[in-house]
Amino acid sequence: MTALPPDAPEADETHAATKAAVFAAAERLFALHGFQNVSVRDITAAAGVNLASVNYHFGSKDNLLFAIFRRRTGELNRERARMLHEANDRHGGKPPVREILEALFAPPLRWADPANDRRISVQFIIRARSEGTAEMREVLQNDVSHLARFAEALKAARPDLPAETVYWRLHFCLGMAHNNRFVEFDRLHHLSGGATREGDVAALLARMLDFAEAGFNA
Amino acid sequence: MTALPPDAPEADETHAATKAAVFAAAERLFALHGFQNVSVRDITAAAGVNLASVNYHFGSKDNLLFAIFRRRTGELNRERARMLHEANDRHGGKPPVREILEALFAPPLRWADPANDRRISVQFIIRARSEGTAEMREVLQNDVSHLARFAEALKAARPDLPAETVYWRLHFCLGMAHNNRFVEFDRLHHLSGGATREGDVAALLARMLDFAEAGFNA
DNA sequence: TTCGCGTTCAAACGATCGTTCGCCTGAAGG
DNA sequence: CCTTCAGGCGAACGATCGTTTGAACGCGAA
Numbered sequence: 370m371t372a373l374p375p376d377a378p379e380a381d382e383t384h385a386a387t388k389a390a391v392f393a394a395a396e397r398l399f400a401l402h403g404f405q406n407v408s409v410r411d412i413t414a415a416a417g418v419n420l421a422s423v424n425y426h427f428g429s430k431d432n433l434l435f436a437i438f439r440r441r442t443g444e445l446n447r448e449r450a451r452m453l454h455e456a457n458d459r460h461g462g463k464p465p466v467r468e469i470l471e472a473l474f475a476p477p478l479r480w481a482d483p484a485n486d487r488r489i490s491v492q493f494i495i496r497a498r499s500e501g502t503a504e505m506r507e508v509l510q511n512d513v514s515h516l517a518r519f520a521e522a523l524k525a526a527r528p529d530l531p532a533e534t535v536y537w538r539l540h541f542c543l544g545m546a547h548n549n550r551f552v553e554f555d556r557l558h559h560l561s562g563g564a565t566r567e568g569d570v571a572a573l574l575a576r577m578l579d580f581a582e583a584g585f586n587a
Numbered sequence: 588m589t590a591l592p593p594d595a596p597e598a599d600e601t602h603a604a605t606k607a608a609v610f611a612a613a614e615r616l617f618a619l620h621g622f623q624n625v626s627v628r629d630i631t632a633a634a635g636v637n638l639a640s641v642n643y644h645f646g647s648k649d650n651l652l653f654a655i656f657r658r659r660t661g662e663l664n665r666e667r668a669r670m671l672h673e674a675n676d677r678h679g680g681k682p683p684v685r686e687i688l689e690a691l692f693a694p695p696l697r698w699a700d701p702a703n704d705r706r707i708s709v710q711f712i713i714r715a716r717s718e719g720t721a722e723m724r725e726v727l728q729n730d731v732s733h734l735a736r737f738a739e740a741l742k743a744a745r746p747d748l749p750a751e752t753v754y755w756r757l758h759f760c761l762g763m764a765h766n767n768r769f770v771e772f773d774r775l776h777h778l779s780g781g782a783t784r785e786g787d788v789a790a791l792l793a794r795m796l797d798f799a800e801a802g803f804n805a
Numbered sequence: 806t807t808c809g810c811g812t813t814c815a816a817a818c819g820a821t822c823g824t825t826c827g828c829c830t831g832a833a834g835g
Numbered sequence: 836c837c838t839t840c841a842g843g844c845g846a847a848c849g850a851t852c853g854t855t856t857g858a859a860c861g862c863g864a865a
Contacts, residue, residue, distance in 0.1 A: 541795065564750055580803070640844095
């Protein structure tokens with residue numbers, strides 16, 4: 370019997386608590402230990418469900434990772450686009466550089482707040498970007514079309530800059546954003562002798578915007 | 588076997604060509620596909636040696652990764668320290684921010700030059716930072732003491748800035764440096780429609796320094 | 806009740822992994 | 836000559852992996 374799992378496309382709000390438990394446990398374990406270092410048995414054990422649940426509800430371990438990545442990146446991109454849209458409305462379609470970069474930096478930073486239950490999702494996304502399988506590059510292509518709106522907004526905010534300069538500086542900003550991992554925070558905390566704390570996300574956002582805005586307007 | 592002139596820059600005690608072949612093949616495969624995605628059989632097949640060679644010459648697969656990481660990070664840190672030392676000599680012990688950051692950015696960028704045979708080593712280091720095992724954190728601790736010299740130099744160049752601000756901005760600069768992966772370059776190239784090329788490392792270094800210097804002096 | 810169906814369960818399968826074992830080669834040293 | 840031994844070789848071991856199987860369970864509908 371080739372029983373295919375009932376794959377509801379987006380609104381998979383089925384009554385199966387097992388699927389949600391697997392999803393949550395997998396996201397957490399992947400974010401903490403990496404995709405390859407977490408086995409299906411680890412996931413199902415942490416979720417308190419049967420071993421076969423992963424393949425039943427998601428088809429395969431790769432599909433599970435893909436499903437988590439697709440949902441979280443979709444949520445993140447939507448929130449970024451919403452903030453960019455609001456900045457457009459506030460400034461008649463031509464927001465300044467700082468507010469464009471704020472729409473890029475603020476969503477993942479707010480998620481990374483220790484009081485936010487999405488804190489683990491940011492770590493998952495950042496880690497998935499590094500260990501991305503070839504299957505996830507198609508989502509990254511969609512991510513490119515999403516970033517294009519930020520590039521256009523930045524080019525409109527600084528029409529005097531060459532386009533390739535805008536692209537490179539957007540690349541530098543993305544590097545800053547993707548570097549906000551637990552490991553890097555720990556190293557920074559150890560380097561500074563405890564002077565730096567990432568707990569205050571509002572202060573960290575201001576620091577990032579100060580740095581990135583000045584760099585972009587160099 | 589008589590001691591033949593070691594054209595390979597490895598400073599190993601043995602004269603076994605097999606060990607060097609394993610080292611080179613493993614570094615290349617790890618950099619391209621990641622640590623977990625490369626098996627010992629892949630390495631030995633690419634090196635044209637026997638399967639048992641890895642465990643004979645390096646003890647284990649983890650030790651092999653560790654040996655490559657230790658050598659490459661040592662070389663990179665030494666070159667960075669040398670450039671920082673030269674900048675100190677040029678400016679009487681108080682070099683400006685831009686030259687400090689150049690000592691941080693230039694070595695891995697020069698290695699990443701397409702004409703440089705160390706190009707793959709930079710990709711290995713960057714990838715190893717992301718997938719680092721717990722065994723490699725001790726090397727990262729040594730890396731912290733290495734970065735401390737850059738932090739001190741930056742604090743001396745900008746004594747008006749709070750120390751924690753210097754640490755955070757150094758963290759941002761490291762994020763910029765660690766983001767120079769093939770995947771990110773490809774995405775940037777695709778986003779800009781081909782307007783950005785990373786081939787000219789001198790131009791890229793200038794772009795990074797323009798951005799980072801302005802951000803640091805914000 | 807009986808049936809159908811979605812879901813969960815224990816158990817195993819086949820593949821791949823890192824590692825180890827025993828044996829063979831070939832040159833150095835007496 | 837024989838001995839020694841580091842290095843290379845094929846073959847296998849034990850473990851773990853993702854996945855599949857077939858039966859059992861729970862429950863609404865007929």
